[in-house]
Amino acid sequence: MSKEEILNMEARFERYVAEENKVEPKDWMPEKYRKTLIRQISQHAHSEVVGMLPEANWISRAPSLRRKVALLAKVQDEAGHGLYLYSAAETLGADRQQLVEDLLSGKAKYSSIFNYPTPTWADMGAIGWLVDGAAIANQVMLCRTSYGPYARAMVKICKEESFHQRQGYEIMMALAAGTPAQKKMAQDALNRWWWPSLMMFGPTDDHSPNSAQSMKWRIKRKSNDELRQEFIDKTVPQAEFIGLSIPDPDLKWNAERGHYDFGEINWDEFYNVIAGNGKCNRERLAARNKAHDEGKWVREAANAYAEKQRVRQQKQTSAA
Amino acid sequence: MSKNDNWKIWEVFIRSKNGISHKHVGSLHAPDAEMAIKNARDVYTRRSEGISIWVVPSESITASRPDEKEPLFAPADDKVYRHPTFYEIPDEIGHM
Amino acid sequence: MAQASEKYVLRLADNILILGQRLGEWCGHGPVLEQDIALTNIALDLIGQSRMLYQYAAEIRNDGSTEDDLAMKRDVFDYYNCLLVEQPNGDWGKTIVRQFFFDTYHYYLQEFLVNSSDQRLSEIARKSFKEVAYHAQYSAEWVIRLGDGTEESHQRVQSSVNDLWTFTGELFTPDELDREMQEQGIGPDLDVIAANWNKKVNEILEIATLQIPEETFMQSGGKQGEHGEYLGFILAELQFMQRAYPDMKW
Numbered sequence: 001m002s003k004e005e006i007l008n009m010e011a012r013f014e015r016y017v018a019e020e021n022k023v024e025p026k027d028w029m030p031e032k033y034r035k036t037l038i039r040q041i042s043q044h045a046h047s048e049v050v051g052m053l054p055e056a057n058w059i060s061r062a063p064s065l066r067r068k069v070a071l072l073a074k075v076q077d078e079a080g081h082g083l084y085l086y087s088a089a090e091t092l093g094a095d096r097q098q099l100v101e102d103l104l105s106g107k108a109k110y111s112s113i114f115n116y117p118t119p120t121w122a123d124m125g126a127i128g129w130l131v132d133g134a135a136i137a138n139q140v141m142l143c144r145t146s147y148g149p150y151a152r153a154m155v156k157i158c159k160e161e162s163f164h165q166r167q168g169y170e171i172m173m174a175l176a177a178g179t180p181a182q183k184k185m186a187q188d189a190l191n192r193w194w195w196p197s198l199m200m201f202g203p204t205d206d207h208s209p210n211s212a213q214s215m216k217w218r219i220k221r222k223s224n225d226e227l228r229q230e231f232i233d234k235t236v237p238q239a240e241f242i243g244l245s246i247p248d249p250d251l252k253w254n255a256e257r258g259h260y261d262f263g264e265i266n267w268d269e270f271y272n273v274i275a276g277n278g279k280c281n282r283e284r285l286a287a288r289n290k291a292h293d294e295g296k297w298v299r300e301a302a303n304a305y306a307e308k309q310r311v312r313q314q315k316q317t318s319a320a
Numbered sequence: 321m322s323k324n325d326n327w328k329i330w331e332v333f334i335r336s337k338n339g340i341s342h343k344h345v346g347s348l349h350a351p352d353a354e355m356a357i358k359n360a361r362d363v364y365t366r367r368s369e370g371i372s373i374w375v376v377p378s379e380s381i382t383a384s385r386p387d388e389k390e391p392l393f394a395p396a397d398d399k400v401y402r403h404p405t406f407y408e409i410p411d412e413i414g415h416m
Numbered sequence: 417m418a419q420a421s422e423k424y425v426l427r428l429a430d431n432i433l434i435l436g437q438r439l440g441e442w443c444g445h446g447p448v449l450e451q452d453i454a455l456t457n458i459a460l461d462l463i464g465q466s467r468m469l470y471q472y473a474a475e476i477r478n479d480g481s482t483e484d485d486l487a488m489k490r491d492v493f494d495y496y497n498c499l500l501v502e503q504p505n506g507d508w509g510k511t512i513v514r515q516f517f518f519d520t521y522h523y524y525l526q527e528f529l530v531n532s533s534d535q536r537l538s539e540i541a542r543k544s545f546k547e548v549a550y551h552a553q554y555s556a557e558w559v560i561r562l563g564d565g566t567e568e569s570h571q572r573v574q575s576s577v578n579d580l581w582t583f584t585g586e587l588f589t590p591d592e593l594d595r596e597m598q599e600q601g602i603g604p605d606l607d608v609i610a611a612n613w614n615k616k617v618n619e620i621l622e623i624a625t626l627q628i629p630e631e632t633f634m635q636s637g638g639k640q641g642e643h644g645e646y647l648g649f650i651l652a653e654l655q656f657m658q659r660a661y662p663d664m665k666w
Contacts (some may be wrong), residue, residue: 295447301565
């Protein structure tokens, strides 16, 4: 194809998605659209899988059996969601093993929120309530993303995630209604997770260079700042309801805008954690590397056995 | 296969209940069909979504090509006589 | 009507809570996502079953205790799980062998309990049996895959079979309580369970090209509350919150 033809195709493609048409795996798509999607979907998948770790940290110590099974089921769902997303990326010609290796080598990114530690049980509440809440805001938007397999994975994920946030909020409710020690634990967790949760939506719109193109391609449907504001507006009353206070002195309702105004986000911290300086960056990657390395002989054995079985069956059929 | 610890991809189809066809739900990795079924059960039916599972190696699926969309599907568009509304029946007859 | 003793129900419950707790350690660390999910499913089944049993034990105790009181407030010597389930996960192969040994026992046990003369135990077993049948199939298939996989996997899994063999005798050695339960038709004849178990384990290990270990000394004591050193650490995590923050609602 000549350069002109490609430009023509790209223009047609942009019109096509602007008219709310979905793109399917074998359809023609601009190479940059494919690359952007593979990067975004695989980052999303990595985030689900790395995101298992801070919560898995509390499975053995959950305070009741009811909480233990709920947490186990939730962390398991995250493995499932990582899997759905890797599957979506594979429809674009990516190879899961390669994507995983990019994560393990540090080449690929994942949501930096999971580099924060979970020192107390209340962190299970705060993650479910705030981190999943923020994730859901993003994921609901992605249910309408232009790439079919991604959108379908998101629909499934959103359906399953609805219990996650309720699970987290219920933990916080129980703590906030508990003894002073429990309430302190809950407030401490809210203090630590509030700002990182706001950072999850990414840099402000004027510092988010790739956003415009993604919006044009209908991969993204709302801007970072829009989603962040939605999340804050929804979450503040939830905190008030259980008597916890948001750690932001500048937070106040702006009747004119119909939204909450909020304080300055510490973007230095955001970039610092992305750069690898969060409390748990090393542990997270080390844990994923360990699981992958120690699983190698298992994956190999299963393949070797499958191959032996195939040969045996072939012999049987040819003998018959 | 490039690496011997890389499991191949399977497409998963689930029948949610009798009376409904199997529907494509996604894919997963497994070394053989037996484990693909078990994995599909664990990955795609955690919330009682199914009563029957098909797994097919992705490589075994032959797909029509999108650039053949027009020759494959456009000819059906102008065969209006295949649809009931093509035929005029008086209202008095009622539903037919 | 026949009713199991509290201690007998706790034995059944402790086995699967401790095993579920061990399996939970794998969550997020499995060899591949699909198997991470699969093993967590088994953990969820087992802990779910243990909750039904703890609730029943609490009813028998009849002093206002809850499932969590029973799980979180007993010390090592009041825990009656067999030694097999408290053994560390080791590598994936060791976890699978431990699971296979236990699942196969659990399968025949539940098969009996479905018809236990204790109606509650029978009801609980009816719910659990399908899950347990799936577990037994799953772990047996993995033993075969690993045994008949690569040279490395064969060696690893053979050494796990050898290591864990010494903890299997306890499952089938009846004590007074086992005999009492058997007499009332509440629990099984452990000789019968042992015969079924041996047959099945022999069959699977043979398909897996693995050797049955020679007769070894069999460890015992777990189900009477005499444990090794591992259980204390398991309980330290399991019970941490209830111990550090007593009598609170979560």
